[in-house]
Amino acid sequence: MTAEYSAHHLQVLEGLEAVRKRPGMYIGSTDSRGLMHCLWEIIDNSVDEALGGHGTRIDIVLHPDGSVEVRDRGRGIPVDVEPRTGLSGVEVVFTKLHAGGKFGGGSYAASGGLHGVGASVVNALSERLDVEVDRGGKTWAMSFHRGEPGVFAGDTPQSAFTPFDKSSELRVAGRAAKGSTGTRIRYWADTQIFTKDAGFNVAELEQRARQTAFLVPGLELVIRDERPAAAEGDAPIERSFRYDGGISEFAEFLAPDAGVTDTWRLSGTGHFTETVPVLQPGGAMVATEVQRECHVDVAVRWGTGYETVSRSFVNIIATPKGGTHQQGFEQALMKVLRAQIEQNSRKLKVGNDKLEKDDILAGLTAVITVSLPEPQFEGQTKEVLGTPAARQIVSSVVAKELAARFSSPKRDDKSQTALLLDKVVSEMKARISARTHKETQRRKNALESSSLPAKLVDCRSNDVADSELFIVEGDSALGTAKLARNSEYQALLPIRGKILNVQKASISDMLGNAECASIIQVVGAGSGRSFDIDAARYGKVIMMSDADVDGAHIRTLLLTLFFRYMRPLIEAGRVFAAVPPLHRVIVVNPGSKPNETIYTYSEQELHALLAKLTKSGRRWQEPVQRYKGLGEMDADQLATTTMDRSGRTLRRVRLEDAEAAASVFEMLMGNEVAPRREFIVDASARLDRDRIDA
Template sequence: MTDNNYTSKNIKVMKGLEGVRARPAMYIGSTGIQGLHHLVYEVVDNSIDEALAGFCDYIKVTITTEGEVEVEDNGRGIPVEMHQEMKLPALQVVMTMLHAGGKFDQESYKVSGGLHGVGVSVVVALSEYLEVKVHKDGKIYYQRYERGKAVTDVIEIGETDRSGTIIKFKPDSTIFETTEFSFDYLTARLRELAFLNKGVRIILRDDRTGREHDFKYDGGIVSFVEYLNQNKKPLSPKPLYIEAKRDDLEFELALQYNEGYQENIFSFANNINTLEGGTHLSGFKSGLTRAVNTYIKNADLLKNEKVSPSGDDIREGLTAVISVKLKNPQFEGQTKTKLQNSDLEGIVNSVVYEKLLTYFEEHPAEAKAITMKSIMAARAREAARKARELTRRKSVLESSSLPGKLADCTITDPSKTELFLVEGDSAGGSAKQGRDRSFQAILPLWGKMLNTEKARVDKVLNNDKIQPIILAIGAGVGQDFDVSKIRYGKIIIMADADVDGAHISTLLLTFFYRYMRPLIEHGHVYIAKPPLFMVRKNKQVKYVFTEEERDEAIKEFGEKGVFVQRYKGLGEMNPEQLWETTLNPENRLLVAVKMDDAIEADRIFTILMGDEVEPRRDFIQTNARYVQNLDI
């Protein structure tokens, strides 16, 4: 029975960092893999703030063999003297108290990413232990914390001829779902920071594997755009760079168009990747659209056109990086994915408009290439609109608005359903017979799949191999795609383990990445891994995925009388075998398609499916040694 007496005894006051440990997601977004890596970003952001203030140009991040992360910089070092108000060493105040730090003192940091002053103290709270060493004024100072509490005093442990801070921590396994750090996750963020802070050297080292990256870009965000476009065909020799200063605002923009059809824009505020954009991004888009349309009007380029370019048309093939640095950024929440400073939009809009018009006047060849590309995109958009209408009319006419080859499932709850995209009619037929009809749908694929890396959206919508996939998934495509409307929680690519199968898988992944990216971002895409061998002796049967596993199974059964079948394709399996090995959730092996690094993902899709041959050859030669059991 519930006690109805609600008194002062029911009011709990959490001291120190207890509140952070009780509700960690409020501070770092989640206790999953993203929240885990957010701890590293909070520590690194402090070093970056030292770089922004002009006192640091070297940062090293190390993943240790013990599962710790160590962040070292050559900044000024956190102050260690006694804090007059708190009667504790300043180092301990910074490390163990929320809303304490130099970010609130306008003289120490004019611009800061860690604005809220909760960063490093949250890391202390959520770590099994954290150790800090401060090199300052010729001395080395040390303190250790365990689960949010200092367990040593600030002590002097040696002498030094340098300055800086070294923080090493191990996340608390009782709080996080996983405590294993990803080299690739960290690579993405640290590469960004190196681009955004020209001249700062950032090293990432993984002692578990020996992998290491050494980032330093003297060109800043211009180097960033060149990196993003390095395997594409640009429309101008160099990226356009725009910078402006207004009071406490610093604005930087680098942009370059390429011959492709994808928009690739990254926005940052005080070095933080604003994944959901904000006023700086909307200001840029408005200024760009105004500038291009003004130039088109002044040059009278639309006299014979029935359509005029929209913002989406104008951004086709655009690669851009926007970076703003301001004193008092207003973000949505602690994880800071959207910037909300209202005055920023008009400032950025005006700067971009004026600078772009000047650029167009001074570079008529580039201006013509960009504007004509926008007009072509507008034509394609109109063709795509007609294709969508045709697709919708076709959907209404067709039974259940679904493609004829789709064998649908009976359950309609997406959280419980699966769609298998199966290479070939033969394997598709076996899959239809072998599946569990209640929750597994089968869509056979046939013929040559379109390379969507080289196609505008109108060609994609009109393609008879892709239309059935769009209809089956049921959530639209491109700008209209809405991940909340998907009909299946798992989209599973099932192709042969040979060169053709690998090509089909890559074509499908390219399509999902370019036109249904939220499917990948939200973890809905998988690749089925059918076995390569069946090993049988009498009634004993084992399905295995590698030659080593095959040899082990032969030894286990005894070599005499053992029958081995190698599956060269899915079509060689009967329905029962396909269910047992590839469809049955209890036995099958699925590979989840993740996107830890959007920049690297974009680069690799461009290499694999774009026009440039040389980068693709280099990629294949570099990575061929990692391929296993590919049947050529």
């Protein structure tokens, strides 16, 4: 480091040097996320061809040597000479930043590609890249080493490489079938750039391929994983994605709950003008006012739950952080639904309460797509749309189409819009009620009045982190648990039988159920969107039910309540299931030595213990006690085995994959009977018949 700083210290990075020096600017990071971004830059170019009506299939192949190949049947990258550079179109696309056919030249009406840097960035960050193009009855080929064109002596990145000296060559590698066009790109990511643990995430690749197939009806994307770790025996894994239903089918796929409304399609077109620099034939950039067309296509449906699932796209490029199109969509929803509720305020008994955005978004599944030439994004990663005019156009289209749905004379539309208004109003009332409850509820000590349920047996400690709430099954178990607990930090809440299945019930039914309302009130952190984990009154919530089928059902119902309305507790790892023993074995000791008591927690563990005792010549009292319920234990036994921290076992409820968990809850606890019946039939062989108390 020197104090001197002059023009001699400035560096000008030319060509692809800038990409290799600062890869994060172009692909976000150099870990697996950046590696996947590179792959999607190549795939998106093929998808843009399919969007233009050229080709209906894209193949993505993960090769055993770590390379990846993308094949399409589009028009093929131009192979003729670009006049300004004197280079072939293939070399221009892969070696020149901000070079491509998506700058308004008429080749693409709307495309995901925008900046002309995708292919060249991938080339710069690849140890080797091979491209083959079928055009004009010939197959043209070219290879690159870290962005530099040349010739490899072999088929691997480690093969000897000879860069072109004076002029580069796009060689003819063979003949192509008459009328056949397309592009094949295979590349090896550069280990000098990417981290050692960077790898292709097949699950993420499949998810995005599925998403793209939904957004481009009729396009088939095939993923073939030939890597040894992924192969099933000798056969590679191959998955294909094609959907002809478009974003309506996408919304149904994404929806986590049963529908209150059908999937509504809201479509329209708007026009706007903007001043942009336009490249003239002579090479000069001239500011020109151009007319743009923005096509809007939205699929929405409301479900019985409170989760919001929203996906937004611009020219089929996902914008996970939203942008002006998302803002316009939400603005239109607020405008239309507020107007409808004001018109029906007496019927809906709204009073002076004001509708908020969260009330409308509860239970909403939406897919928002806009298509327009040269959209403005924030950065090369294209996560946020910045085109200002998109907001008003989307808002206008959605408001018009949604208002038409509410004013439709069709019986089906009338019933669905009425159900939607009821849902939105009930969400608003639940939010206001939860906020009021949260503002008034405080942790009470023994000297203060308490509005908590009378059946709650609270603990003395005010230390939330150390306290535990046991949800126990029935009054008989409560009586034993009272004597077994440590009253300093263990609280008890009995529930009567099986609580409401909240996966099927509405929010109002759930809040009206005494057992569900008591649990939410005792936990003290609210429910649904208003749930505040910092306000929870206990550090652990422990479900303590009998070790039989009914006890398992009660745990499932409780988990459904926690998953749907108090999910942050599960995500924070604060929900547990107690593990009471199944058997008590009293081992007889000789002489005056007291007998030994051993508890076992499964049939296998019991048989292993008895076999061990038999082998060592020891006797036990017959019959071995089999606990059918917690009420059969005395206080000392319950404390020793299930409640005392020094000897108990707890199973922490984990949430590894929220989407997978949501689909399982919907299958097991939802309204659709057929998937549940299929699951029961398939899983019946795994049932332990001895656990059925019959």
